[in-house]
Amino acid sequence: MTNSHQLIHPLCSKARFNSREYVVTQPFAPEIQQSNVEEVLKAEYALLCLGHAFKSEFDKDITQNLVGSVPSTSHLAFFITDVVFI
Amino acid sequence: MSVEFYFNYEGSIFGKCVDSPWDGCYLPHIYFIATPLLPCGAADPLVEKYTGNGTLGPATDDMSKAIHAFVHWSLVVSDNTLLFCDLQGGLWHRVYLHPSSEESNEFITGSLDMKGVLCLIDPQGHTYVHSS
Numbered sequence: 001m002t003n004s005h006q007l008i009h010p011l012c013s014k015a016r017f018n019s020r021e022y023v024v025t026q027p028f029a030p031e032i033q034q035s036n037v038e039e040v041l042k043a044e045y046a047l048l049c050l051g052h053a054f055k056s057e058f059d060k061d062i063t064q065n066l067v068g069s070v071p072s073t074s075h076l077a078f079f080i081t082d083v084v085f086i
Numbered sequence: 087m088s089v090e091f092y093f094n095y096e097g098s099i100f101g102k103c104v105d106s107p108w109d110g111c112y113l114p115h116i117y118f119i120a121t122p123l124l125p126c127g128a129a130d131p132l133v134e135k136y137t138g139n140g141t142l143g144p145a146t147d148d149m150s151k152a153i154h155a156f157v158h159w160s161l162v163v164s165d166n167t168l169l170f171c172d173l174q175g176g177l178w179h180r181v182y183l184h185p186s187s188e189e190s191n192e193f194i195t196g197s198l199d200m201k202g203v204l205c206l207i208d209p210q211g212h213t214y215v216h217s218s
Contacts, residue, residue: 022120026114034117045119
């Protein structure tokens, strides 16, 4: 399942927090319910977190195994089997 | 060539606007995601796609091959429940102010130097949720 919501283009919304510049992302459609906005953005953010977590494990794995065989099922599957990404 | 890449996660925020007496919320919605701003000027590299949404696409360069390997690895270790797609990003420059001795070949002059690191933004994913 993939994201079907159009998000605000990053260049349109910038913000500064703790002396650091950020891009603010929200669904483009203004009529969307706040509860749906929260749901969509949480799914987006969860996927970003997962990407970061998987990349960390990927780095460890290739460092330890160095072009070894691809591992089979790992504990990471536990975290995502009940999550739906929009 | 470096094939290092990362997701634009560190320092990111999932937030909710809270009205205050001196400042309201000027965004269309109260919930938002804020991610660190990447260089996006005219002189900066454009965003490149390394995988498609419905297809993986070709891997003819080292970076694409590394990202495709990561996508494959993630699918396997997630027990075929998560397939990252639409992986895209631009090169972010990491500045080494105090080069370490391990990198002395590259930074032997002791001056500022930069290393191109790919930052992936706005990832998407196909998922499979086991039915109970």
